[in-house]
Amino acid sequence: MIPLVGLLAGIVIGIVLEPSIPQVLQPYLPIAIVAAMDALFGAFRAYLEGTFTDRVFVVSFISNVLIAASIVYVGDQIGVGSQLATGVVVVLGIRIFTNAAAIRRALFHA
């Protein structure tokens, strides 16, 4: 319940306050969001399996976001930024899909 309320509150805060992201960080925002989604789905699946722990979630979320963003940053510096971003999105996308499928099975038994 608390996470859901927090999520909604975050969306409202984001829309109302409209914090401006520094120009330097803007290219990494979408990648960070994909990483965050991956962490969210993984956490929800772990929750359904009864193995969820706050600490692991916080650590995995922060490290996911930072690693994904820094991979793309390093790629940008050496000129393969868009390719590495594609790689990150593909890998995280596969994970999101697999987790979503597992969640669906656990929730609806289908």
Place this chain on the structure above:
Amino acid sequence: MDLLNQIIRQPVDPDYALAATAGSEPSRGRWKLGVLAMIIGALFAVAALQTTRAAPALQSERSELITRIQAAEREQDQLRSRVTSLTEEIATLRAAALGDDGAARSVESQIGLLDPVVGNAAVTGAGVLIVVDDSPSAAADARDRVLDIDLQVVVNGLWEAGAEAIAINGHRLSNLTAIRSAGDAITVDYRSLTRPYRVEAIGDVRTLQSRFVETSAGAWWNDLAQNRRMRYEISDVKQLDLAADPGIVLRHAGRAAS
């Protein structure tokens, strides 16, 4: 494929299972989760806002540029028509200022004599037409193309042969007209030409062509036509209409000594 297989087989952080088997303490700090969820929500909102914000900005930038181009074109048209009307005004004012005595009439006749020569008045008459063009093999060899200097040679040869008025592709030449290359095109008065190049010259039909052929320009172009296979046709024309050079402006005006 091993990598993809592994991603599919183990989509959840293995730490969750490890922590569960280690029997970690039941979740206490629920607020951490709430804060993180808030951050994620804010991230979503900001990214979505930025994407939707950027799209109309790009669109408006584009349409802004288009309107600016159109405004500049309209302004150019207005300025051009203003030049025409001002030129006419200058002519009327000059006629009025000169009055109607003998000295004025001699000045006017001098103006009438000089205007066609400097290119300030449209002229018609008999003359020659020289058509030049790149050789068919110009695509393969850049040396087979007509260059700005080739056109300059033609024009100078025509002046030398006694031409009184010259135009290239309809652009009237004056003493101040530049014939230059700009990129791939040759420009006359900074307006680019399209091939083939038609050089029209008004002059004494009986001598103009034969005298042109005898100048160094004639030799130059004979050489180009024979060795580079460029198109080079010269013919007499009974009637040529050459417009005035719009680039000529009044640079100096003074009160006539009376």
